[in-house]
Amino acid sequence: MRNVTTTRVCIAGGGPAGIMLGLLLARQGVDVVVLEKHDDFFRDFRGDTVHPSTMNLLDALGLRTGFDAIPHHPLTMLDVVANGVRVHAVDFTTLPEPNNFLTLMPQWDLLDLLANEASRHPSFDLRLGTEVIDVLRDAGRVTGVRVRDHDGESEIRADLVVAADGRDSTVRRRVGLTPEARGVPADVLWFRLPRPGRDVPDTLAWLSEEGMLLTIPRPDYLQCGFLIPKGRFDDMRAEGIDRFRARVARASPPLAEVVERVGSFDDVKLLSVQIDRLPRWTAPGVLCIGDSAHAMSPAFGVGINYAVQDAVAAARVLGPVLASAAGPAEIDRAATRVQRRRAWPTAMMQRIQRVVHRTIANGRGIRLLDNPPTRAQRTVMRIGIPIVRLLVARMVGYGFRPERLSG
Ligand SMILES: Cc1cc2nc3c(=O)[nH]c(=O)nc-3n(C[C@H](O)[C@H](O)[C@H](O)COP(=O)(O)OP(=O)(O)OC[C@H]3O[C@@H](n4cnc5c(N)ncnc54)[C@H](O)[C@@H]3O)c2cc1C
CATH class of the missing domain: 3.30.9.10 (D-Amino Acid Oxidase, subunit A, domain 2)
Known part of the structure; x- marks a missing residue:
């Protein structure tokens, strides 16, 4: 074995959940190592939507100027064309300013921004090209991970391992946590x-x-x-x-x-398309967040947002515990509180995504509206759409139970 690193927290996966959590913990002075198996953040398309709640967070982190400097495409309105009839389905301008729009930005640019900010903190250690291949255990508790990089294998010992390594999480598999599929046909x-x-x-x-x-x-x-x-x-x-x-x-x-x-x-x-969720997001010494805890469907493009929200909740709950001299039992209790906080908003969003999929999946295709709409449909649209627009803008923009850095 080449060498052994010891740290307070080891995060497997440098996606939105892992990088955001790494940044937020490093800001609290917690020693954190983030491991990303790829050599950079550049990936094929895997979602570019930055939602109002994430932009609120970037503002709170003082990253607005850096964010604005990256080319991106703001959208205030999302239209749906149903059976040839255009419906203004989501209107983000109904949300409070300044972040009353959704932005499309390449995910790698967002991750670069967050990682650069995190690297200003001496307790942040990002290791690209480093793949987690197994977990280390001691007396039934996970005490770190075994990794492989370009130079071979090594160990990273940590008081907490966070699985933020996505929907096919290695850490999750190694500790025997199995997500329950929420069938999406x-x-x-x-x-x-x-x-x-x-x-x-x-x-x-x-x-x-x-x-x-x-x-x-x-x-x-x-x-x-x-x-x-x-x-x-x-x-x-x-x-x-x-x-x-x-x-x-x-x-x-x-x-x-x-x-x-x-x-x-x-x-x-x-x-x-996958919708699944872990019944238990934790094992002794391990917490799963983001897609590793719950794969979301692309419906409403909330996967990144939810991964980021998990990271914020984890940083708020675990940060003070990890910054103190707390031992394993206290760390595990705090990890369980993160699941308690995030399980409900995740389940709610997944339920709605499943309804969307079921609606689309009936074999005849869908005809939500006649073209032209009948008089009854026009009446329903006139009354219903402004209400739906308000609700959907909040749901898509913030998700359920949006997290704040503090307060
Ligand atoms: C094709 C596609 C389109 C999508 N479109 C959208 C969209 O429009 N909007 C949206 O919000 N969401 C979208 N999503 C979902 C979104 O990408 C995810 O929900 C979100 O990225 C989850 O973030 P995460 O950090 O939990 O996991 P991921 O983004 O999956 O990040 C996990 C990271 O861990 C790394 N990793 C994996 N295994 C290991 C290992 N063993 N060791 C070290 N590193 C490892 C991976 O390389 C990856 O960088 C889409 C997903 C896909 C696949």
């Missing part, structure tokens, strides 16, 4: 398309008999996500790329002029 096909030439307003989703097509606006292109019934991708590949392009064009007619830019299925990436 869907997959998502991700691909990019240029923005169509004519002036099409930013549109979050297109609902039609083809199902749901997400078109997430980025400065130079649209990040598209096509929800399909689970396991259908092979059939679609067999049907050929032309059929796929035709489906996309039917789902979103303005995309007909650009859909040829999906050259082949090599440009289309399959993501298995």
Whole structure:
């Protein structure tokens, strides 16, 4: 064994949950090592949405100037086109200023910003290119992790190991925590398309008999996500790329002029939509947060936000304990309090995501609205949509039980 590092907290995973928690603990003077298996934060698309609650947090951390310096794309309104009828479904301007909008920013830029800020604190140690391969144990308690980097294997001993290593968490598996699947009968096909030439307003989703097509606006292109019934991708590949392009064009007619830019299925990436949750987020010496504790579906794009919110809750509850001379029992009790705090908001959001998926997944596709809407539908929309807009803006923007740094 090459060497052994000893620290107070070791965080497996340098995603939104791990980097944010590392930063928040380092600010409290807690020695923290963050381990990220990749050599940088640059990754394929895995979500770019920065929600108002995260921006409020960045303000509180004094990171606004750095954030504003990174190219990003603010959105005040999210439209849904249901059966050809455009509905202004989410209006973030109904939220308090200044962060009454949602921003699209490449996740790696956000992580770089947070990691740079964290590295100003001497107690923060980020190790890129370092993969956790196992946990260390002593008398039934996890006491650290075994890692592999470019130079070989080594050990990191810690009073607490935080599993922030995502939906396929190694730490979680090694300690025998198993998430309960909350069945989502869907997959998502991700691909990019240029923005169509004519002036099409930013549109979050297109609902039609083809199902749901997400078109997430980025400065130079649209990040598209096509929800399909689970396991259908092979059939679609067999049907050929032309059929796929035709489906996309039917789902979103303005995309007909650009859909040829999906050259082949090599440009289309399959993501298995997953909603799951650990019944227990802790084991002696371990706390799971973010996707490792609960994989969220892409519905409403809240995964990053929820990972960050977990980190804030963990830093508030655990920070003072870890900054003191507290021993294992007290640390484990505090870890359990983090689960108690975050389990309910997670369960609520997942419940709503499942309703969305069930609504989309009925085999006939969905027809939420006639086109043109009937008189009854127009009445419901006139009365219902302003209320729904208010509620959905809060739910998407903040999630349930938004966390604050202090107070
Ligand atoms: C295709 C896709 C699209 C998505 N779209 C959105 C969206 O639009 N908006 C949104 O909010 N959310 C979206 N999500 C979800 C979002 O990406 C996650 O919910 C969020 O990133 C979870 O953060 P996390 O820090 O818990 O885990 P992750 O972001 O998964 O980070 C885990 C980190 O741990 C590292 N790691 C894994 N194993 C090890 C190991 N053994 N040792 C060391 N490091 C390890 C990984 O490399 C990774 O960097 C999307 C996800 C996917 C896959």
